[in-house]
Amino acid sequence: MITIGLLHSTIRGDEKLILQAAKKRKVNIMPIDVREQVFNPGTYKINFDIALIRTVSTVKGTYAAQFFEEMKVPVVNSSSVTRLCEDKFYTSLRLFQKKVPTLKFSLVFNLEQAVAAIEELGGFPVVIKPPLGSWGRLLAKVNDMDALEAIIEHKEVLGSPQQKAFYIQEYIKKPGRDIRSFVVGGKVICAIYRDSPHWITNTARGGEASNCPVSKEISRISKDASEAVGGGILAMDIFETSEGLKINEINHTMEFKNSEHPTHVSISGAIVDYCIKTAKKI
């Protein structure tokens, strides 16, 4: 029987749902806290068949994914998918290269280039994001030059080296919501609307989830985006724009606990099934 190693650094509601789904399917699943591991390839004893990376810490998850791949254990999501999706600039570059509709973007390292980049993007407002980060944290909607100067100065003085890479994205006026689709093994299993009066619609920031029927257009762009970054278990953040749907970001350790109820889809069950299928293939 196949055993799934559930690599985590905190058990969230999402991981509990995965544990419950595995139990329901009578699948062995072993929670492994990465913080308690010694990743020494000469001594590490592997007693599971597939590693499911579910760490809330991106850095720890990336190291774990690389380690287990080198140890010849199948890993979901793979380290290459993780690296692409953990960094917004890398994700955007890949989507651009693969011609998947996405927002206009640039990356710069100082104010002078930021001004030039914003001009190229069509002017203010724009959104500045840390390339690495999640849950809608440290996003800034920049409406004018004064705000731009202040934000860049603060980042230059107070930020870590990562914060000094300025990922700039065109601002899209959303219809009070965005769409999140869930893609498992290349199949779009469900989607939600995230409604919020705030321009940041993350559920972590109070956005409310409701079912979003998966249209052909949602299915197409979600599948294309999944394929572009290498597939696996992914959540697509999609904006409805005047030019059609566009991918905003891709999440490789997706949170879904608020999405099973409105969609009536067992996302956790789909994750477990995908792990079993992947482990059996190898």
Added chain:
Amino acid sequence: MKGICPICDAGVTLLGGTEESEIISCSDCKSRLVVQKISKGKAILGKAPVIEEDWGE
């Protein structure tokens, strides 16, 4: 299942199905706690880790 809050010493009752490494709240002082160990029907609770810059999905 019960544990002791390391911040305020209150007894904390854990819901059924609580897992090790799960984040919970103390019902008394509202501190965020982590379930460090579950053994023989008792839970050892610690102060929850602070959210870090790389946390997310």
